[in-house]
Every structure is written in C-alpha cells, then in structure tokens.
Amino acid sequence: MRLELINLSKKFRSMRGEIEAVKDVDLAVEEKEFFVLLGPSGCGKSTLLNLVAGLEKPTAGEIKFDSDPVASFDKRIFRSPKERNVAMVFQNYALYPHLKVYDNIAFPLKIEKWDKGEIENAVKKAADILGISGLLDDKPSELSGGQRQRVAIARAIVREPNIFLLDEPLSNLDAQLRMSMRTELKNLQRRLEITTLYVTHDQTEALTLGDRVAILNEGRIEQVGSPLDLYDKPKNIFVARFLGSSPINIFNAKVIEENGTYIEIWGNRIQLPEDRAEKVRSLRTDKVVFGIRPEDVSLERDTDRPSVKGRIEDIELLGRETLLHISVKDSIIRALSDSSKWETGQNVGIMFVMEKAHFFEAE
Ligand SMILES: Nc1ncnc2c1ncn2[C@@H]1O[C@H](COP(=O)(O)OP(=O)(O)OP(=O)(O)O)[C@@H](O)[C@H]1O
Ligand SMILES: [Mg+2]
Incomplete structure (x- = not known):
C-alpha cells in the first residue's frame, strides 16, 4: 500500500x-x-x-x-x-x-x-x-x-x-x-x-x-x-x-574571492575545494554559515603547519573515541579523535576536511 x-x-x-x-x-x-x-x-x-x-x-x-x-x-x-x-x-x-x-x-x-x-x-x-x-x-x-x-x-x-x-x-x-x-x-x-x-x-x-x-x-x-x-x-x-551523535560545529564565516575561493574565520583564510566553492557561490552572499562535523576535524601536535590554532579545553571519552573541545578565540570547536594522546591545556593545530564542509545561508 x-x-x-x-x-x-x-x-x-x-x-x-x-x-x-x-x-x-x-x-x-x-x-x-x-x-x-x-x-x-x-x-x-x-x-x-x-x-x-x-x-x-x-x-x-x-x-x-x-x-x-x-x-x-x-x-x-x-x-x-x-x-x-x-x-x-x-x-x-x-x-x-x-x-x-x-x-x-x-x-x-x-x-x-x-x-x-x-x-x-x-x-x-x-x-x-x-x-x-x-x-x-x-x-x-x-x-x-x-x-x-x-x-x-x-x-x-x-x-x-x-x-x-x-x-x-x-x-x-x-x-x-x-x-x-x-x-x-x-x-x-x-x-x-x-x-x-x-x-x-x-x-x-x-x-x-x-x-x-x-x-x-x-x-x-x-x-x-x-x-x-x-x-x-x-x-x-x-x-x-x-543529526549527528556529536553535534556539528557551526560558525559564521566571510567569503573571499581572490585567486580562488576562501572563507575567513578567526583571522585565518581557508581555501575551498572547487565543489564547495561552487556551493558557496550559489548562496550569493559573502556572509555564510560554515558547518563541519566533529569527525571531519583533525588535530596536529605541530602547531606551525595548520593555520588554525587552538587549545584543548576539555576531553570527553566516548568509548573508543574521544571528543575534544578546543578553544579558538571566542569559539569552541568539537573534534572527534580515535587517539587518547591528547591532554587538556595542550596547544594544537586544527585542520578541517573541507571537502566535507557544509555551507548555509545565515539564519
Ligand atoms: N488535541 C490537541 N489539542 C490542542 N493542541 C494539541 C492537541 N494535540 C496536539 N496538540 C499540539 O500540537 C503540537 C504538536 O503535538 P504532537 O503531539 O503532534 O507533537 P509530537 O511531535 O508528537 O511531540 P512528542 O515528541 O512530545 O510526542 C503541540 O504544540 C501540541 O501541544
Ligand atoms: Mg508524540
């Protein structure tokens, strides 16, 4: 039926x-x-x-x-x-x-x-x-x-x-x-x-x-x-x-077109891969909402390489995985990690899997 x-x-x-x-x-x-x-x-x-x-x-x-x-x-x-x-x-x-x-x-x-x-x-x-x-x-x-x-x-x-x-x-x-x-x-x-x-x-x-x-x-x-x-x-x-057992990270970001498409956030510029750039262009505004799931955020001990830098504020154990709460300026970014090598207070470099980034019109 x-x-x-x-x-x-x-x-x-x-x-x-x-x-x-x-x-x-x-x-x-x-x-x-x-x-x-x-x-x-x-x-x-x-x-x-x-x-x-x-x-x-x-x-x-x-x-x-x-x-x-x-x-x-x-x-x-x-x-x-x-x-x-x-x-x-x-x-x-x-x-x-x-x-x-x-x-x-x-x-x-x-x-x-x-x-x-x-x-x-x-x-x-x-x-x-x-x-x-x-x-x-x-x-x-x-x-x-x-x-x-x-x-x-x-x-x-x-x-x-x-x-x-x-x-x-x-x-x-x-x-x-x-x-x-x-x-x-x-x-x-x-x-x-x-x-x-x-x-x-x-x-x-x-x-x-x-x-x-x-x-x-x-x-x-x-x-x-x-x-x-x-x-x-x-x-x-x-x-x-x-949706998502650990909630998605959501931030306001500014779009910049300058030999490529970037978002500007926390004073950093992050380049967008072509299909994400297309999505952002389709929104026809330079003020967008950037969403990234915690599993698409990765951390590096080496704080020089990635452009976004933060500090681990809190560590939540979720069985095999760990949910890290990282402060960057006034924001908190949640990142899922399968390793337990992190400590609170540690400074880290943050990388986003930009192919998995979501972009929305501002609410
Ligand atoms: N018989 C009724 N008279 C007046 N208002 C009602 C009546 N039944 C439902 N509502 C209202 O309609 C809205 C939707 O209610 P509904 O019970 O369908 O929600 P729900 O999604 O099933 O919520 P829950 O997950 O809490 O069960 C609510 O604001 C509720 O107060
Ligand atoms: Mg109901």
Whole structure:
C-alpha cells in the first residue's frame, strides 16, 4: 500500500489559542517502505500519525491509500480508523490490563467477529513471530517492558494491516533492549513487507531503521531523504544540527574571492575545494554559515603547519573515541579523535576536511 499526504494541515483550537500542529505536509511513502518521521518534541509527529490512522480529521488537504482518498477536507471524505485497516502501536503500549496476553492480541479480531479457530491461528502466528508464545496466559502486569512491547506489536500485526503506524514504540525501553528491539522491528518489517510509518525523536533510531527519513520542525517537513543523504547533504542548519551523535560545529564565516575561493574565520583564510566553492557561490552572499562535523576535524601536535590554532579545553571519552573541545578565540570547536594522546591545556593545530564542509545561508 502506498501512502500519500497532500497539502495536509491540522489546526487545533485550545486555551492557548490556535495551534497549527501540521502545516502543509506533502509526502509519499512508497509500498513496503519503512519511513521514519523524526523531529523534536511538539513538532507534530503524533498528530501526523493520528491523521493517517483516522484518529484526527485534517483541517486542510488529503490523505490517500494508493489512489483512494481516505480523508479529504475539500471532498468531505473521512474514513474511520476501522475502514482504513491500519495498525497502530502507541508509545504507552495501551494494553488492556484485565485481559490476558492472548486476549489482548485477539482483541482486534474479536471486534471484527472472526471465528474462534481463525482467531486462534492468527494469535499463535503473531505470538510466534514475536517470540512470546510462552506468555499467552499472562496478564500485562506480569510482563517486563520489552515483553509488553512485543505484545503491543503482536496485536498490531495480527490482522495484516494496510499500513503499520508506530509512535515512539521503543522510548520506554532501556538502551540495550531498545537496540535489540530496533533490529527485530526492522527484520519483522522486511519479512511482513507492510508499508510502515514510524515516529521518533531519536536520530539513531531514525537513521538505523528508516529507508527514508523526514525531518519535521514545527509542523513542517524540513527535508526528506535517505539517512546518508540527510547526514551528508543537510539542506539547512536545523537538519544539520538535528543529526549527528556529536553535534556539528557551526560558525559564521566571510567569503573571499581572490585567486580562488576562501572563507575567513578567526583571522585565518581557508581555501575551498572547487565543489564547495561552487556551493558557496550559489548562496550569493559573502556572509555564510560554515558547518563541519566533529569527525571531519583533525588535530596536529605541530602547531606551525595548520593555520588554525587552538587549545584543548576539555576531553570527553566516548568509548573508543574521544571528543575534544578546543578553544579558538571566542569559539569552541568539537573534534572527534580515535587517539587518547591528547591532554587538556595542550596547544594544537586544527585542520578541517573541507571537502566535507557544509555551507548555509545565515539564519
Ligand atoms: N488535541 C490537541 N489539542 C490542542 N493542541 C494539541 C492537541 N494535540 C496536539 N496538540 C499540539 O500540537 C503540537 C504538536 O503535538 P504532537 O503531539 O503532534 O507533537 P509530537 O511531535 O508528537 O511531540 P512528542 O515528541 O512530545 O510526542 C503541540 O504544540 C501540541 O501541544
Ligand atoms: Mg508524540
């Protein structure tokens, strides 16, 4: 099933006045795709998912399942969640506490009045896929967070939905469980081949799970792309800052054209390779924002060679790697290093992999 959102908007009226939680969103999720919506708290992720599920009505725009509009403001179409046949996993799992695991998973089928034998087969199959066959007689209160999570997912997949909608399903789990559930979810989705829309504020989750990812900010889509695309070619500062486990370095710089293209920063001139120079020229201004990821900053003990010089202020150990905070004039530059040879207070020369430099218009 292909999912298409066309000029989709949702306004809420509340005590605080009118809030546009989703603004003019255009998006297509392809058949069998694992698509992730990533953005900070309050950016409209759950609202968007609820619109697709049929739990909210759009205040403008249209939602199509294949060529079939399931919600359209202009055409006054609104299909109920049941008619849409989507399966949703909520952040809080939303299991029925008084029902056994078996009956929790069977619930959507009982509502659809399947017969007993069919229900039993479907529940057993779903439980088997998720490795919870031994828990069918337990109550949710007797289960761990990870087990409850599996039950919620089993309930969602028990009836082959058109689309799978997941709202931060792993956020209540501890780090280790989150990682193993992530792998399981990805494999499960590949096996079931069901179009999936997955919401998270966790960039690692988004980048590891998504075939494609949309970055959402204040109800709008900032950029859509493959994880690598978003990481290597962020369209704006928001996207650049939002991705990366150590945040990208961002500085204002001046562009100078003089037998080549340079940026001037901290009183130093740094030459740009041709494709970066082209990018800078396309911005048509001499005041740009220069972004460089910590892994694209390297250090030298020899402070004479590189033109930018700084002092190590702080050293953060991140497992095998080290994140160094280096002061240059009034700025702090973050650099990732795989070596532990550095000391605080040490003077260093700083080099940037300028082929990997990002340039943006000033905000
Ligand atoms: N029923 C509602 N009535 C009024 N405002 C709402 C309603 N639901 C959501 N909002 C507002 O819409 C905006 C988007 O909310 P939403 O829950 O979609 O964000 P989110 O991205 O899912 O955030 P989080 O990551 O914290 O779950 C917020 O400003 C929220 O306060
Ligand atoms: Mg939410």
